[in-house]
Amino acid sequence: xxxFIAEIINAIKLGSIYALIAIGYSIVYSILGLINFAHGDLxxxxxxxxxxxxxxxxxxxxxxxxxxxxxxxxxIITERVAxxxxxxxxxxxxxxxxxxxxxxxxxxxxxxxxxxxxxxxxPVFFTKRxxxxxxxxxxxxxxxxxxxxxxxxxxAFILKKxxxxxxxRAIKDNSLAADFMGINRKAVIVAAFGIGSALxxxxxxxxxxxxxxxxxQMGFMLGIKAFIAAVIGGxxxxxxxxxxxxxxxxxxxxxxxxxxxxxxxxxxxFVFLILILVLLVRPDGLLGKNAKRS
Amino acid sequence: MxxxxxxxxxxIEDVSAVFQGITAVDNVRFTLEKGKIYGLxxxxxxxxxxxxxxxxxxxxxxxxxxxxxxxxxNRSSSHTLAEKGIAxxxxxxxxxxxxxxxxNVKVAGQGKFRYSVLQMLFNTKTYRNAEKKLNRNSFDILxxxxxxxxxxxxxxxxxxxxxxxxxIARCLxxxxxxxxxxxxxAGMNPKESAQLVKDIREVHKKNPEMTILIIEHDMKVVxxxxxxxxxxxxxxxxxxxxxxxIQNSEKVIELYLGHGKYAESKRA
Numbered sequence: 001x002x003x004f005i006a007e008i009i010n011a012i013k014l015g016s017i018y019a020l021i022a023i024g025y026s027i028v029y030s031i032l033g034l035i036n037f038a039h040g041d042l043x044x045x046x047x048x049x050x051x052x053x054x055x056x057x058x059x060x061x062x063x064x065x066x067x068x069x070x071x072x073x074x075x076i077i078t079e080r081v082a083x084x085x086x087x088x089x090x091x092x093x094x095x096x097x098x099x100x101x102x103x104x105x106x107x108x109x110x111x112x113x114x115x116x117x118x119x120x121x122x123p124v125f126f127t128k129r130x131x132x133x134x135x136x137x138x139x140x141x142x143x144x145x146x147x148x149x150x151x152x153x154x155x156a157f158i159l160k161k162x163x164x165x166x167x168x169r170a171i172k173d174n175s176l177a178a179d180f181m182g183i184n185r186k187a188v189i190v191a192a193f194g195i196g197s198a199l200x201x202x203x204x205x206x207x208x209x210x211x212x213x214x215x216x217q218m219g220f221m222l223g224i225k226a227f228i229a230a231v232i233g234g235x236x237x238x239x240x241x242x243x244x245x246x247x248x249x250x251x252x253x254x255x256x257x258x259x260x261x262x263x264x265x266x267x268x269x270f271v272f273l274i275l276i277l278v279l280l281v282r283p284d285g286l287l288g289k290n291a292k293r294s
Numbered sequence: 295m296x297x298x299x300x301x302x303x304x305x306i307e308d309v310s311a312v313f314q315g316i317t318a319v320d321n322v323r324f325t326l327e328k329g330k331i332y333g334l335x336x337x338x339x340x341x342x343x344x345x346x347x348x349x350x351x352x353x354x355x356x357x358x359x360x361x362x363x364x365x366x367x368n369r370s371s372s373h374t375l376a377e378k379g380i381a382x383x384x385x386x387x388x389x390x391x392x393x394x395x396x397x398n399v400k401v402a403g404q405g406k407f408r409y410s411v412l413q414m415l416f417n418t419k420t421y422r423n424a425e426k427k428l429n430r431n432s433f434d435i436l437x438x439x440x441x442x443x444x445x446x447x448x449x450x451x452x453x454x455x456x457x458x459x460x461x462i463a464r465c466l467x468x469x470x471x472x473x474x475x476x477x478x479x480a481g482m483n484p485k486e487s488a489q490l491v492k493d494i495r496e497v498h499k500k501n502p503e504m505t506i507l508i509i510e511h512d513m514k515v516v517x518x519x520x521x522x523x524x525x526x527x528x529x530x531x532x533x534x535x536x537x538x539x540i541q542n543s544e545k546v547i548e549l550y551l552g553h554g555k556y557a558e559s560k561r562a
Contacts, residue, residue, distance in 0.1 A: 162414070163404050166397060166401055166404070167401065169397075173390040173391060173392050173393065174388050174390055177384070178390075179352075179373050179376075180352075181376055181401050181402040182405045185373065
């Protein structure tokens with residue numbers, strides 16, 4: 001029983017992190033039609049930025065804020081130089097470009113920081129463990145959950161209550177009509193990149209805060225997993241992305257925990273298998289409504 | 295050549311549009327005066343929609359010049375033209391279907407009542423006033439078109455006629471100088487299209503400065519609304535004039551009936 005509850009705690013933690021990344025994927029996709037494979041690497045950028053800033057003896061809280069801002073700026077710059085010139089060249093071109101951006105970011109960080117693992121030492125406060133009944137749970141666990149919940153609330157507010165949110169919904173619904181209604185699509189795209197990359201940065205920082213070790217490739221696999229989560233949930237749907245993230249995290253954790261040891265190491269294979277099964281039954285994902293882009 | 299007097303809103307000078315060797319619009323020239331209602335008729339594939347797409351910035355002319363208030367807008371993007379007062383509807387409805395009617399209108403209206411992000415974050419007076427004005431303005435538009443009771447309904451849940459009206463309402467939120475209507479009566483029964491004529495008249499009465507250009511196949515709609523009509527065939531303007539002149543134009547009759555008087559006399 002204890003093992004079961006511990007696994008649930010782990011799954012919620014992992015699901016929260018996947019959700020942050022997957023939601024970012026979905027926001028950019030719904031505005032731009034771009035499946036941004038460099039999205040995961042933004043987490044890596046955030047973590048390295050934070051690591052550098054902390055080495056410069058900048059206080060932790062300030063360093064986190066700066067790292068998020070740096071990541072957002074970088075995302076907006078990649079949009080400007082890599083994606084915008086190709087905006088009218090079709091989704092395939094943009095996907096390939098995003099792969100190139102991903103490789104570029106990884107290569108730069110390898111060249112600058114080397115390929116070996118580094119460790120992020122967050123203040124001890126976060127690694128303290130709290131006793132709840134028979135378990136001890138680290139403060140970081142609560143931080144991760146809180147960051148995800150607050151991010152989702154802020155995001156829901158932006159999407160439902162602000163003008164930029166209304167513009168985003170309009171573009172998602174009918175981008176051509178939005179154009180003719182005076183909405184500057186480029187400005188909204190920049191906002192989408194800004195929001196998506198901020199979420200990715202928070203995901204990267206909380207993930208590394210919990211699992212400590214990081215390297216230039218860390219973002220890629222996490223990005224792919226979050227992408228799968230977004231697809232399972234229904235690409236372009238925010239709620240779908242969050243749902244997919246938790247479905248994926250629970251499956252992954254419970255496969256690893258309950259499958260016989262001999263095959264437990266194949267958990268990633270099972271994850272991909274689930275994706276294939278979901279897409280066979282629901283090609284548009286769990287919450288996808290066959291939304292056609294126009 | 296570029297000079298146009300104050301009453302001219304749109305001047306199209308020798309505009310052509312060529313796609314992969316096919317000339318969709320061929321050396322067209324015409325002017326639209328302020329405050330008048332124009333019709334653009336012609337058979338399918340005549341180039342009417344292409345022309346409308348060029349005026350609204352969706353595609354750019356291959357050659358020639360489009361002047362709006364005396365300034366060239368050949369390369370302007372749709373959203374800047376929308377801000378400058380060129381609004382349009384679409385042949386197939388293009389509403390924001392998942393949003394409510396009032397939100398559809400607000401999307402278009404938000405450019406008119408601006409504030410900065412900081413003003414929003416600190417909930418300043420400018421911000422609250424702008425939001426209030428946007429709300430009031432949007433509701434006024436719905437009220438004028440008699441659809442305010444649908445304000446909170448999802449656009450795609452409404453009957454076709456109301457959706458058409460919502461599309462016009464959304465355009466009016468841009469406070470346009472030029473309203474382009476692309477086949478507004480398409481898919482309407484005679485009763486609905488009669489209502490549409492009334493609505494457009496009403497809109498024009500309330501905004502007498504606004505120029506309206508209507509592409510339409512329903513001749514009853516065109517003839518009863520328009521001050522002046524251009525007729526297109528194979529990318530060219532083949533005739534223009536008042537509704538009466540167009541109704542009696544041999545070229546136009548020939549275009550629509552295939553052969554015109556010459557053929558009739560032969561048949562007889």
